[in-house]
Amino acid sequence: MxxxxxxxxxxxxxxxxxxxxxxxxxxxxxxxxxxxxVNENPYSPSSALIERIAAAVSDAAHRANRYPDRDFLELRAQLADYLTHDTGLTVDASCVWAANGSNEVIQQILQAFGGPGRSALAFTPAYPMYDEYCRTTFTRLHTLPRNKDFALDLNHAIDGIRAHQPGVVLLTSPNNPTGTALPIEDIHAILDVAPGIVIVDEAYAEFRRSGVRSAVTLLPDHPRLIVIRTLSKAFSFAGARVGYCACRPAIVEALKLVRLPYHLSAFTQAAASAALFERDEMLSxxxxxxxxxxxxxxxxxxxxxxxxxxxxxxxxxxxxxxxxxxxxxxxxxxxxxxxxxxxxxxxxxxxxxxxxxxxxxxxxxxxxxx
Structure with a gap:
């Protein structure tokens, strides 16, 4: 049978x-x-903005028989312009990379800089997907606890980095699930001792309180720093699945070695570009x-x-x-x-x-x- x-x-x-x-x-x-x-922005785009996004996607559909721009140059230029506006640091498009949500960006980083025989270090409580990214890339994950008030113990962190010599350090500011932001001085101190890549996950950066600096401002002095952002939270664009990072162009070239071919569809690129063009409304x-x-x-x-x-x-x-x-x-x-x-x-x-x-x-x- x-x-x-x-x-x-x-x-x-x-x-x-x-x-x-x-x-x-x-x-x-x-x-x-x-x-x-799930930390979504509760405000949906306006009817007028929805129409503009739909028009951009409709225009992309006319070329759906062709592969999208593999390096999504227009989208990267718009993301760079937004980061320049948000942080006050001039960011070039060659220093920006994007993927299917910040999740895929982090996975690509661990594919490129983690892997068998390498390790990562995170500070708990932390975003539980860090463990998943390390597992799927065969990267050993070390964890250190935060203080009782969920702040990072800087001396403990530096001791842990020196002991474990991780290929990737995972910092989150603001942290998920606690909401705790990292002082820029602490990030700077960790960058000075970390032997490999330092990720600062800033998925919620637009919600930071006045006076909290973005780690993007540290990029000129730290060639192994990667700062991750997303359009899912403040931009009310979780359904579009667009995350991105700012880093040195050499790191962008390294991430291209592990990305899937044409990993951002023409429709995703069109929708994200339309949203970024109307960023003031998206962030209103x-x-x-x-x-x-x-x-x-x-x-x-x-x-x-x-x-x-x-x-x-x-x-x-x-x-x-x-x-x-x-x-x-x-x-x-x-x-x-x-x-x-x-x-x-x-x-x-x-x-x-x-x-x-x-x-x-x-x-x-x-x-x-x-």
């Missing part, structure tokens, strides 16, 4: 041994009234989100909760003896947030004022039930 394709189970597959006990990364995608769990709600974040931090602290300082569009708060009960209670009331590391904490993304009002009411009800 012929076997049905439905009869083949996961256990029947000749999977790599190191993958058999793994689970795919991902946050719950649930149909709830208030979704505050950032200050509103920052104000709502600061208000949320103050409100949570007024309840006696421990709240990490945040320079991002999310807030991590605790401590809960049974955080899953709190998470479930919020979900029961139509509000989805995120269970993150460390185990006593929860993380809420900043939504619209109405959404944050729903979150506040739900959390007060859950805490009252306790």
């Amino acid at each position: 012929q076997q049905s394709w439905k009869d083949v189970s996961f256990a029947d597959l000749p999977l790599r041994e190191d993958l058999k006990l793994r689970h795919a990364y991902g946050a719950p995608q649930l149909d709830v009234p208030v979704c505050l769990n 709600q950032v200050e509103t989100i920052k104000a709502e974040r600061d208000s949320t931090v103050s409100w949570l602290r007024s309840l006696g909760l421990v709240v990490a300082d945040s320079d991002a569009n999310f807030v991590m708060f605790g401590k809960f003896a049974d955080r899953h009960r709190v998470w479930s209670g919020l979900l029961h009331r139509g509000v989805l947030i995120r269970e993150v590391s460390p185990p006593e904490y929860l993380r809420v993304s900043i939504g619209t004022p109405a959404e944050m009002g729903e979150f506040r009411n739900a959390l007060l009800a859950v805490m009252a039930d306790a």
Whole structure:
């Protein structure tokens, strides 16, 4: 009797041994009234901007029979112009690279500078995908804990770099899941001792508080620094999947050795270019989100909760003896947030004022039930 394709189970597959006990990364995608769990910008593009993006994509469709620009020169020029405007440092297009979200950028960096026999160093709690990138590139990952206030212990970090001699150091500012920003002086000190590549993941950089400098400003003096950004967060463009980095042109050439052919489609390039052309509109709600974040931090602290300082569009708060009960209670009331590391904490993304009002009411009800 012929076997049905439905009869083949996961256990029947000749999977790599190191993958058999793994689970795919991902946050719950649930149909709830208030979704505050994946750090999205809650404000959608305007109707006029949607029309401009659609027109750019439609124009690209006329050439869909041809491969896209493999090196996406126009998009890189626009990204460089934006970084110049944002940081005050003149950035050339040759110093910019982009991919399918900042996730792919980090994976390409580890493919090029990590790998078998090499290691990376991260500071926990950290973005859990760092572990996945290292696993899939066969890079050994070392981790060091942050302080109780989730700041980086600079002396501990420098000692760890000297001990492990990692090929890649993973820094995040603002950090996910804590929202903590790194002082520029700490990044500078780490660059002075790191033997290999230093990544500063600035996915949430546009939400940083006044006075927090971008690591992009350190690029002229540090040839092995790579600063990563994304259009997914502040730009309200998560669905387009565009991340990018700024670095020396030599590093860009190294990343080309591991990129997939034509890895950014013509449609992605067209949509991203249209969004960047209208960057003032795309970023118009950032200050509103920052104000709502600061208000949320103050409100949570007024309840006696421990709240990490945040320079991002999310807030991590605790401590809960049974955080899953709190998470479930919020979900029961139509509000989805995120269970993150460390185990006593929860993380809420900043939504619209109405959404944050729903979150506040739900959390007060859950805490009252306790």
